[in-house]
Amino acid sequence: MKALHRDFGVEIDGIDLRDAATHYARIREAFEEHSVLLFRNQRLDDEVHLALGRLFGVIEIRQKNPQEHEARMSMVSNRRNDGRVLSEQDSRLMHLKANQLWHTDSTFLPAPALANILAARKLPTSGGETEFVSTRAAWRDLPDVTRTRVRNVVLRHRYTHSRQAVSPVAAALDEVTMWPETTWRAVWPNPVNGMEALYIASHVCGVVGMGEREGRQLIDELVAFTTEPGRIYSHQWSSGDVIIWDERATMHRGRPWPYDQERTLASICITASEVDGLGAVRPVPAA
Numbered sequence: 001m002k003a004l005h006r007d008f009g010v011e012i013d014g015i016d017l018r019d020a021a022t023h024y025a026r027i028r029e030a031f032e033e034h035s036v037l038l039f040r041n042q043r044l045d046d047e048v049h050l051a052l053g054r055l056f057g058v059i060e061i062r063q064k065n066p067q068e069h070e071a072r073m074s075m076v077s078n079r080r081n082d083g084r085v086l087s088e089q090d091s092r093l094m095h096l097k098a099n100q101l102w103h104t105d106s107t108f109l110p111a112p113a114l115a116n117i118l119a120a121r122k123l124p125t126s127g128g129e130t131e132f133v134s135t136r137a138a139w140r141d142l143p144d145v146t147r148t149r150v151r152n153v154v155l156r157h158r159y160t161h162s163r164q165a166v167s168p169v170a171a172a173l174d175e176v177t178m179w180p181e182t183t184w185r186a187v188w189p190n191p192v193n194g195m196e197a198l199y200i201a202s203h204v205c206g207v208v209g210m211g212e213r214e215g216r217q218l219i220d221e222l223v224a225f226t227t228e229p230g231r232i233y234s235h236q237w238s239s240g241d242v243i244i245w246d247e248r249a250t251m252h253r254g255r256p257w258p259y260d261q262e263r264t265l266a267s268i269c270i271t272a273s274e275v276d277g278l279g280a281v282r283p284v285p286a287a
């Protein structure tokens with residue numbers, strides 16, 4: 001294993017992900033410990049990708065009644081159905097651009113994501129990197145006074161909030177407005193090794209029990225600290241790359257690329273469950 005960053009992330013050699021079930025214990029151990037796993041030269045088709053996801057848990061289905069739908073691959077892509085690319089003005093491109101804000105996935109869903117498995121399909125000639133930070137390392141490094149202040153905080157998450165930051169049109173898409181606000185505690189302890197991580201995202205729109213301005217200041221301060229340049233691992237994609245990351249202990253963002261070129265990454269999220277420590281981030285219900 002080769003470290004990707006001094007604080008987190010490893011490149012793992014010698015595993016063909018088509019045979020991931022055989023190696024799952026080792027993969028999962030590395031996932032809990034290192035938060036971001038890079039595998040190179042892989043050949044994942046949709047079926048292998050979904051099977052890999054199912055080893056981690058239930059594949060996320062972004063529908064109100066997920067039991068009525070079948071899990072399928074989603075493409076993070078600016079490619080249109082007719083094979084051309086989305087124009088710069090297209091609301092779906094704006095929606096993609098919102099992924100360029102630091103976030104962790106699906107915090108606006110009734111159960112957020114445990115992991116994302118992202119695989120390169122079609123890459124532009126430049127740009128389009130995916131960047132990661134460790135919110136576990138950030139939590140460790142925060143001044144004690146801030147840790148004390150944040151430890152019992154509950155954050156409000158809303159999908160429209162992150163989309164609004166990029167474009168009102170993207171914020172008005174049905175797939176965005178359909179999700180009501182959620183609340184999660186700001187610190188997620190890993191149930192396997194006890195390591196705590198800040199749990200924060202671009203979807204955070206406020207702090208429960210705190211005024212709007214004070215809440216915004218705190219959120220901005222935490223995101224700025226967590227995403228200082230020295231904390232970032234920037235991944236330049238190569239064909240065959242697959243990255244699995246722990247949504248409980250990282251934030252990520254996409255980077256811009258020449259939008260007249262196609263960029264397609266195959267993506268699935270796995271939904272967090274009780275064994276992943278989900279109960280620890282549920283806010284205590286009001287008495």
Ligand SMILES: [Fe+2]
Nearest residue numbers: 099103104105
């Ligand atoms: Fe994402």
